[in-house]
Amino acid sequence: MSTPEQLHIVTSDTISEGRKRAGKALIWGSATVLVAVALAQFGQTMGWWTIGFANWRPTLYAYCLWATAFCWAQVLIRGEQGKRVLFVLPAALFVISLTVFPLLFGLLIAFSNWNLSNPDGRQFNGLANVIQMWNDPFYWNALLNMVWYTLAIIIEYAIAFGLALILNSEIRARKFFRVAFLLPLMLSPVAVSWMIGKSMLEARFGPLARLGRWLGWDNPSFFGSPEVAKATIMIMDAWTFIPFMMIMLLAGLQAIPKELTEASRVDGATGWKSFWEIIFPLMLPVSITAILIRIIFKLKLADIVINVTSGGPGGATDTVTSFIFREYRDRSNVGYGTMLAMVYLVIIIVAMTFLMKSAARWTRPQN
Template sequence: MNAGGDLLHVVTSDEPARGRAALGRALIWGSAALLAAVALAQAGQHWGWWDLGLTTWRPTLYAYLTWAVALCWGQVLIRGEAGRRALFVLPAVLFVVSLTVFPLLFGVLIALSDWNLSSPTGRRFNGLDNIRRMWTDPFYWNALRNMVWYSLAIVVEYAIAFGLALLLHAEIRARRFFRVAFLLPLMLSPVAVSWMIGKSMLEPRFGPLARLGRALGWEQPSFFGDPLIARLTIMAMDAWTFIPFMMIMLLAGLQAIPREVQEAARVDGASGWRGFWEVTFPLMLPVSVTAILIRLIFKLKLADIVINVTAGGPGGATDTVTSFIFREYRDRSNVGYGTLLAMVYLVLIVIVMTVLMKLAERATRPRT
């Protein structure tokens, strides 16, 4: 030991004592056992197994807070300085978990219940009855099939957005004006679009597009009477709203391509269509994949236009999963069944997006 008192260069051990580590583990596991016991007790009372007088879920919340504090303290006791560094992140992680895990568990509990707001009996546990009902519900499967068609329309939207991005990237007159003008649909709310176009311009009697159709020989123009025309009209309205979003992302990608690369391609003889396929499109592939995936996420949430314009009609031809779930809540007050449909749809979205992201990563991976 340095007798001169040079404390600056004294090295202390970061290993905590065995007693402190044992105390930390006891705190963590003891609080975890308390949390599990309280949650089990409240779940048992909720399902009618026993009556402990627990009217709310606050005891479980308090037990979770106790476990969170014990976990943070236990990390310091067990890991020493490393545990103190973990405290900069651990409380935020626990807070996020409390905002995601508990609502998810509560949603699963509701999904396995028969809960109709118009019923005087209230909520009761019904096990897998909602799943069996979903499996034989033709309207839900029809909405899923519609979502496949709506999602495939992204290919056409991408082509149009890419063409507009190339046009606005070129040296044309009033380029800045057209960039702002093409972004106007994106600035509008889908609800405003549905009323402005679906309820006004496409009105079958007095709408301007209906009058134009009669002038061109369409005797009884009805944009939402025929199932195929109604679905295509909804696709067109949704595409008009969100094509500018893809366009602006693709335009940003085009502007990020070095001009030297394009000039070198022209020198090598790759101009026009060949230069696009062999130079521009491969360089734009990462941006294109990102734009398509983000657009797909928005497409899977499509509901505003359908709810306000057609309410899923005619005969469910324009229904989306989200609009169908919305009507289960609003029109039928069926909270339990609607929550199950939403949970199943969430699982399907997670699976589809995970697979697509894996495929996108493989497609955009540099080839050596």
């Protein structure tokens, strides 16, 4: 009985040197075309020369040519292993194109004077936007506000942890309360800003303002003074996203074996001691994850501020995102707004990298 012919697998040893050289030449040749077209397009954009490119499509086409040649070269150079790489490589190159090209275009705009009301269009202005940003007190005020908004996450975490502990205990109507506490998370922040900020907290006819007058508050304005306005924005944002942290912490609490807490009670540990020495250390990875994700959401805070206060009074409630939004919408200053956004992106990347490394150090088991 004859055995079936086995599948022939091409290995790196069976690939000829000429085939490898052809693959490398394909990569470098297509890369040279991409760089040449990109430099030609950049030079025309900067006004150094005119080659007739109406837009950036030639660079996009050159990138597609390079990506196709790069994928083909993987098969020529690596054989069967290159074919396996093709299951992931095209998707990775597509994601890179969606990330790198907008980033490069944003950097080009950031160093330009581009006001939509200016008939001259976009003009390169070097470091003028950086100097303007450095001397802009409203931008630094928005950054300082973001520090206070982010620090408020500590209080949000404490409230969310308390609610998670309550919902994890044996209380009546536990399932009902779990669903009820999740309702704010199901609402859009825009809806929250209109229902609460523009309706319930309205200074003249809002029900909470009427309640304040009934309790003796002469002028119940929740957005009249800087301190009260900032605190009100924090409360509205916290009311929306505390359920998110609560549900993550509740999932972590339910994963803790009940035998641990029961054994601590047998050993005579009080409720607080059991929480501080057993539950809280076990919940530390989940807590850090919930806090980091909440920080990411907090750094994007804009919709509630834009709809309720527009950054007022006097920039007291401004966030960086809402300030950049007004630079685009109200002042049509695309170049300066893009510079602010790029700097804020760098700040977020550096801060989140530092926080994630610190979190990994805290949660690393000690030998």
